[in-house]
Amino acid sequence: MDAHALLTSQGWRGTGNSLHPTKNSIGLSKPLLVSQKQNNLGLGKKQHKTSDMWWMNAFDNSLKGLDTTKQGQVVQTVTSGGLDMVAKGGAKWVGSKGGLYASFVRGECLSGTITPESNEGSEESPKQKRRKNETGGESEEERRAKKVAKRILREKEARAAEEVEGGGGRKETKEERRARKAAKRSLKAQEVVKEEQDTDEVEDHSVREPETKEQQKERKILKKLAREAEQKELEAQSEKAKKKKRRKE
Numbered sequence: 001m002d003a004h005a006l007l008t009s010q011g012w013r014g015t016g017n018s019l020h021p022t023k024n025s026i027g028l029s030k031p032l033l034v035s036q037k038q039n040n041l042g043l044g045k046k047q048h049k050t051s052d053m054w055w056m057n058a059f060d061n062s063l064k065g066l067d068t069t070k071q072g073q074v075v076q077t078v079t080s081g082g083l084d085m086v087a088k089g090g091a092k093w094v095g096s097k098g099g100l101y102a103s104f105v106r107g108e109c110l111s112g113t114i115t116p117e118s119n120e121g122s123e124e125s126p127k128q129k130r131r132k133n134e135t136g137g138e139s140e141e142e143r144r145a146k147k148v149a150k151r152i153l154r155e156k157e158a159r160a161a162e163e164v165e166g167g168g169g170r171k172e173t174k175e176e177r178r179a180r181k182a183a184k185r186s187l188k189a190q191e192v193v194k195e196e197q198d199t200d201e202v203e204d205h206s207v208r209e210p211e212t213k214e215q216q217k218e219r220k221i222l223k224k225l226a227r228e229a230e231q232k233e234l235e236a237q238s239e240k241a242k243k244k245k246r247r248k249e
Contacts, residue, residue: 145222149222152225184230191226
């Protein structure tokens with residue numbers, strides 16, 4: 001292939017010029033120097049015979065050197081074979097001839113392709129276990145009732161603080177009455193659910209875990225709020241009855 005003629009046909013301006021059509025400052029103006037090998041030195045000087053299976057010859061020599069004594073014991077008579085030399089020195093070359101397979105390199109173990117099966121469906125995650133321990137296996141209704149009870153308690157504390165600051169009482173608003181009735185309904189539903197759970201546990205003879213201090217405190221608060229709600233309702237009913245009597249009079 002004539003490279004000079006090919007480049008000239010493509011628009012090259014000749015020797016000493018770059019491949020750019022107008023400017024020599026863009027691109028290479030001098031040819032790249034490539035070393036060329038003109039002799040055979042270093043190529044094929046040391047010939048390795050890949051067909052020389054030295055390990056087979058070494059095993060054959062070792063097998064031929066096996067002998068039996070008068071007592072019936074097996075004895076090795078060959079002590080300078082290829083296997084002996086590898087076992088003794090672990091030399092790079094085996095014997096005087098050497099060879100391509102004279103030394104071995106220890107490789108890594110191959111890892112398997114089958115991954116162990118994970119029991120994600122059967123075992124619970126630590127987050128689920130922690131959440132279950134914190135809630136104590138409560139249902140959604142119980143948690144909602146607790147939230148409502150806590151909200152009513154906070155409202156009650158805020159109302160008491162306002163009464164202390166203002167020095168007088170005030171009437172209950174519609175929102176407060178609705179919240180109190182909702183809390184009462186949720187507490188009643190919670191008590192019904194608890195009674196059903198207790199009956200189921202008695203029937204199944206299942207052992208229940210002891211309550212923690214926090215659970216006992218919450219249960220006492222809920223009972224107290226339920227009693228207060230009942231008392232308020234009774235007071236409201238008695239006040240209504242008194243008002244009716246006054247109107248009649």
